[in-house]
Amino acid sequence: MEILAFGVQADEQPLIEQAFAEAGGASAPGGGDPVGVHCLKVFLTADTAPIAAGHEVISTSVNADLNARVLRVLADGGTRMIAQRSTGFNNIDLDVARELGLCVARVSHYSPYSVAEFAWTLAMAVNRRIVRAAGRTRDFDFRLDGLLGRDMRGRTAGVVGTGKIGEAFTRIAHGFGMRLLGWDVAPNQECLDLGMRYVDKDELLASADLVSLHVPLLPSTRHLIDATALRAMKDDAILVNSSRGGLVDTDALVDELRAGRFAGIGLDVYEAEAGLFFLDKSLEVVEDDTLARLVTFPNVLVTSHQAYYTVDALGQIIEATVQNVTDYLAGRAGDNFLVRGPAREDRAPHRHSDPGRAE
Template sequence: MQIIAYGVLADERNYLESAFNEAFEGAHTLRCLELFLDKDTVPIASGYESVLTSVNDTLDAEVLGALAAGGTRLIAQRSTGYNNIDLRAAGDCGLAVSRVSYYSPESVAEFAWALALTVNRRIVRAVIRAREFDFRLDGLMGRDFHSRTAGILGTGKIGTAFARIARGFGMRLLGHDIDKNPECLALGMRYVAPEQLFAESDLISLHVPLLPETHHIVNEDALARMKDDAILVNSSRGGLVDTDALIATLRAGRLDGVGLDVYEEEAAWFHLDKSLEVMTDDALARLMTFNNVVVTSHQAFFTQDAVGQIVAATVQNVRDHLDRRSGPNTLVPARG
């Protein structure tokens, strides 16, 4: 079987190639591309039965139809999120779809905390100054997280890992989710409505999936409820935050800091070298101008542990496809 992987990062490639070679001993050929999958690059996949995709690939009805026409039978998404895949269209085209339902939640939770600490303690500004031998402390004052309130929107595996770290800092825990997580309750978390969470939290971290009901859950109203000196961190999905509303809030001098590892329109920019091009995304460019905002390029998952688990799950998804069986990662089962 011919297998092609889109959006493969340089440090990810060795993991993928080694795992597939070990699992299938050369019986199936894997081709890795740095290119993202979209309507322009989909012809490359012609003749490949399995296509391994990333979160920044475009898998709408048009692309899925082209994949099916070219002989593809499996879409194996190398992530937990799959909001970039039109599952209904995939089913209509006869394409099986799988994802990685689990990988190290600590990878994302720890990075979310790295963002929180970075903006709180003005670390980027301090490093830039130090490189210029300016060792003043003016404008670098942060706050203790100890005894303050962490609001965690989404208390699944990642949100729970974030809560454990927050508890270690000695923070009061507020949470919101469809269901109450017993582990979070044991940590002392109190579940409240989103409105109360936004209003009372000193640090707000987002850990919910991007669904129609969570799109722009951090909107103008939510931002207005937040404390003027609150810190907002998003390491989940860019579409959870209304970027225009966030920029307006920052322009008004509100929020102590914002850490963003994701962005609504990131597919056009993140994981790519755009340093020699003109930045045409006005919203992203504007975010970069605020000295209390830190933007990283969707790297929270990017640890050796997490990538290893993602690759292992992807190998298993391909194996399940070959054996004509569904598994715990199956989103759309194969026909017949």
């Protein structure tokens, strides 16, 4: 059996191939062929979904578009299992997957330090004007004008979401000697032990010198940082988002930046990143006016969804993905399964009455 993996980065490919080679040394359950993997650079979209025809199992990246139309194309082509290589799954229409009898799994967790450390990298880069300084020194301009930063010690960190990643971010903030404010549906005892005080969102935004977002993207959290929230923040605050782009209303953020607000903005995610991030668009005209404007501000740093991209986290993501596929082939449903689907032996090819219809 061959697994088809979409959206595989160059650094990721040898790790995926090695992991599946080691796991697929034995025959698949039931005496089938050994399990292998074929990696594709292209991301899964409505245009690329037909490539999966004939592959029972596929693996997708965080930027895959698994809407109803794509899922129906996959099901009609014989796909029965989708193993997503990410924690978030807001890009998957789980109701339609369930309707089609597809099995869907994700990676429920991986190294929280990869994202937390990168969030701090963004925070310190905008605080100390590292990108501007590096650009100057390449031109042998060694002036310090415009590079004034601030000590973090004694200032207030507002951590929005204190799960595993938020907790790791909090530990680093504690190491800097910062005051700690948190906002979440329930307090994390580990954060409380570090001296964190849980407050409502309005108080956190009004008090924090640094706000870092670590919550999932849900209907209830979309545009959690909207125009009202942005206006509540200090004029010289730093905002970091390494979670999901949809947490921030980017148009509202641009409006506030145009008004000269905020000491720095560090974004590793963007709400309209699909079709842009992970791709080389350097020779094309970028039609996204909001993003084009955003990257022109000298106090803004945008990176392309790379916070998770360490050898440690990537190894754990791939290991979990291989385990999810192995569980599916063995007829097991692990804790990472979002939609379990019928037993593998009961799976008949799905045929939708109108697979080409638009959703």
